[in-house]
């Protein structure tokens with residue numbers, strides 16, 4: 068019941084141009100209090116805590132098995148390049164009218180094979196050599212679901228997600244939910260950034276009912292928060308420090324606009340729009356490179372005894388470091404993308420529709 072109420076919030080908020088809840092962090096807190104996941108994230112290595120029905124009832128489907136293995140750290144969250152999606156024959160034969168074809172409506176991933184290219188288009192910039200401002204927002208919106216003030220700068224991506232929702236809802240008996248559009252959007256945005264991993268994409272998150280109370284505020288860590296607070300907030304959502312440090316690498320593509328108005332538009336490393344490890348080394352350096360704005364909490368975590376070794380683990384610029392980081396990022400992101408979803412066994416794996424990763428420049 069509470070979950071349903073929380074789920075309704077993003078939809079309402081998106082409609083009013085603020086981004087205000089996907090079934091993620093708030094719901095997971097409820098899950099924790101509601102005894103679905105009782106463990107607290109341990110601090111060594113990636114989290115292995117199971118979520119939702121996988122914790123309660125175990126694995127009942129092949130997709131449930133895949134998600135279980137990712138959450139337990141037994142399998143990679145990165146999709147092999149050989150995994151691709153082919154539309155049903157009847158849809159291919161229908162040519163331009165394929166999206167309207169009933170065979171597309173009954174194949175869950177088919178509609179996504181039309182949505183994803185629209186996303187790639189919006190998320191690419193400069194001939195594909197970097198990802199766009201909308202891609203950065205899409206990655207951020209996958210994480211943030213909190214109060215209005217914490218979501219400044221996300222109105223454009225919220226608009227775009229809603230426009231995809233109404234455009235593609237016409238075509239399918241099972242139209243994509245806003246929650247799926249947000250999480251698949253974040254995953255597509257990530258792989259559109261050069262260097263970004265091709266993270267497994269599961270769909271089938273429920274649609275939101277239209278009424279519900281406002282979510283509690285302050286559940287998203289603030290850039291002024293100290294490491295202990297941020298670590299505790301993430302642990303309450305099943306993430307370890309290993310996961311946190313890997314996830315913060317998303318700031319490798321990012322820019323800040325509202326944290327410090329004097330430096331509005333400044334990136335967090337010298338290669339924003341590219342998913343590389345420069346962010347880690349540059350955040351840990353004695354001073355910021357010219358033109359880079361470092362977020363206070365990132366600098367604090369880079370230097371804190373609880374996280375500095377993890378931070379240094381990603382501070383190299385070689386291929387092995389990149390692959391270590393993107394692997395850890397993908398695992399932690401799949402967990403994040405599934406928070407608050409009750410029926411993980413009931414999701415569909417549509418990873419094949421994702422574009423291939425792009426090499427770093």
Ligand code: HEM
Pocket residue numbers: 200203204206207210219220288289290291297314315317318320321322323324325326327362364
């Ligand atoms: C956990 C602690 C985190 C803190 C304190 C934090 C803080 C911030 C801040 C202050 C900004 C700049 C906002 C602005 O002034 O415009 C930002 C941007 C961003 N954050 Fe985070 N963040 C955190 C975690 C994450 C995670 C886990 C992700 C994704 C997985 C993420 C993705 C992004 C992205 C992509 C942007 C850039 C948006 C753009 O360029 O328009 N952040 N974050």
